[in-house]
Amino acid sequence: MPSPLTWPADVVAALPGRAGRWIDIARLLPRAGAPAVVGSLLLNVVLGILPGTFIVATSVLLGKVPGLAEARSGVPAKAVTVLLLVVGAFALQHFLAPFQAVLAEAVARRVDEHCIGRLFEVTLRRAPFSVLENPSHADLIADARAAFARAVPTPGEAAAALPLLLARYCQLAAAVALVGYVLGPLAAAVAAVTSLAIRFGVRGTLGRYAALWDSLSRQRRRTDYVRELATGQVAAKEIRMLSLMPWLSARLRKETMAGLLPLWEGSRRLQFWPFVALATVGFLGGTTVLGILAGRSSQGAVGLLELGVGLQAVLITMRFGVAFPECDMQTQFGLNSFHALERLERVEEVTALHRHPTTRSTASEAPAPTPKQLISFEKVSFSYQEDAPAVLDGLDLRLPVGKCTAIVGLNGAGKTTLVKLLARLYEPTRGRILVDGVDLADCDPDAWQRHIAVIFQDYLRYELPARENIGLGAPHLLDDEEAVLAAAESAGAGDIVRSLPEGLSTPLSRHYPGGRDLSGGQWQRIALARALLAVRGGASVLVLDEPTAQLDVRGEVRFFDDFLATAGAQGVTSVIISHRFSTVRHADRIVVVEHGRVLEQGTHDSLMRDGGRYEELFRLQAQRFHDEDEQEETESTP
DSSP states (O other), X not given: OOOTTTHXXXXXXXXHHHHHHHHHHHHHGGGGOHXXXXXXXXXXXXXXXXXXXXXXXXXXXXXXXXXXXXXXXXXXXXXXXXXXXXXXXXXXXXXXXXHXXXXXXXXXXXXXXXXXXXXXXXXXXXXXXXXXXXXXXXXXXXXXXXXXXXXXOOHHHHHHHHHHHHHHHHHHHHHHHHHHHHHOHHHHXXXXXXXXXXXXXXXXXXXXXXXXXXXXXXXXXXXXXXXXXHHSSSSHHHHHHTTOHHHHHHHXXXXXXXXXXXXXXXXXXXXXXXXXXXXXXXXXXXXXXXXXXXXXXXXXXSOHHHHHHHHHHHHHXXXXXXXXXXXXXXXXXXXXXXXXXXXXXXXXXXXXXXXXXXXXXXXXXSOOOOOSSEEEEEEEEEOSSTXXXXXXXXXXXXXXXXXXXXXXXXXXXXXXXXXXXXXXXXXXXXXXXXXXXXXXXXXXXXXXXXXXXXXXXXXXXXXXXXXXXXXXXXXXXXXXXXXXXXHHHHTTOHHHHHHSTTGGGSBSSTTSTTOOOOOHHHHHXXXXXXXXXXXXXXXXXXXXXXXXXXXXXXXXXXXXXXXXXXXXXXXXXXXXXXXXXXXXXXXXXXXXXXXXXXEEEEOHHHHHHHTSHHHHHHHHHHHHHHHHHHHHHHHHOO
8 A cells, every 4th residue: 555655756757647638638629620619618718707706796795785784775876786796697607507518518529520530540441450350459449449439438528628627727716816815825825726736636546546447458348248248139049048147147247346346446545545635735725724814804804895705715716626527537538548549540550661661651642453454462471460370371373354263272271361362451471462463562452442342251231221231332322223223133132122021221130120131041142232233333353252151052053153144244353262162163263272372273174184182172072962962862752
């Protein structure tokens, strides 16, 4: 437990960090726009001065009470004026208070919009997947998102709290000035120093508590996961079927307490002695000022007017040394997500510069080429982490434009990784990918990705109407119903759309009124329609990464036959990733990938004649399906 004499030194040591926080808040504030910021600042200055005005006016009015009691000719005009001033200050303060909240909300929303835009930019566009999927950055990403899930105060709320804090300090300045007017500079100095010392100590304690909170980020992430697991629908079926509720309830309690117990212990440790010290400072300072006021009153040096002003002003300064509910939590915790966002942006910049030190500044200006003849991988190697084994190891691959290339291999051969590199979701560790001789590393990734339509094996099932589930393949065609329906027909999803109660407007989820869910095969058709709409919208390379894993072999063969006919008719460059060799035999070219390299390539007939790995695996799979067919026939025979 720290000594009560050490915490002031800790506070002094934390000064640079505290100053940096206020600078960051001030730097965010202009993002709300000049009208909202200026309006909020002016309004809070007025609201900070009005209490002092009210104190002076009421004290003047009280000072006239003895004279009014002796007067016999009615209430003097000056007294009426003072009364109107009292009522006006009181009414104006209550009239303006709601606008204070309105402007604070406007500032917060606009600043948060700016920060959310930056978060979207770094996570959805700029940051490599190697950054987003790195376990060491998981806590950083969780903290960057936390505020915008409203789990903690947001950067916008921190920025909006700055003008509110200005109102508090204007109120303090007015009160100190009144104490100085009534009791002299010494009393004003004592009141000011006492208030600011307590205030500084309160914020210092809150800052140390915030540091403790930050240190438990990983534990909060674990607790959030278990809470989401226990209250969401993803695991609901298994939880019921396996009777996991008692275990899950105990685990949630364990994880929750693992985060709360250090906070409670730390809160007691951090706040007890500072509270004692600050309470002592407040008692001594307040007693000194009130003693000066009492002494001067007993000597007759302070009249009723001065007594009223001084007493109320002293109480304001003493009440200043507390936590402000509208400011403190917001300014202390509201920047956590913003600072995490800034660190994530720096990680992204360093990673990008490390990967492409010479092309970083010009890559965004280089146009992405439209494939006309050949897409080629030259000696491409890749690993997901520096110390991890290579997934691709010196791979050479040629993808002729306008043809269908099937890439086959066993699970773990590197097929999906190859697709991610082609789509520039990752960059090769070594080697390069060329489009008609142009290195993709020198091109704008966004522009290149507009040339590609991909169906990943874990394609998304959007809880949105069928129109959006297909139309998001080419957002600029989202409202073109004819194009959306044509893509659905090309993918064999026309009957699916027509069977929906509201057609394209039907939500593809049972979680919404009138919504419908689809079977695995139907969802795959919808996903293919989304990719084909992307082709209609301008993409020229279509990639299917194990899109039919939920279909039986016959359904998969029909699916790929339909796809090859559609792609061939449209002259699309297509790449099919599959672990089932029999489904892709009609492709123009088949490539066998094993251990991160191209092992064989050719047509189905040529590879079968060669008697290599493709022929071996093809016959093994064909024999397995033949045995399954014979077993089904035997079981169905009476």
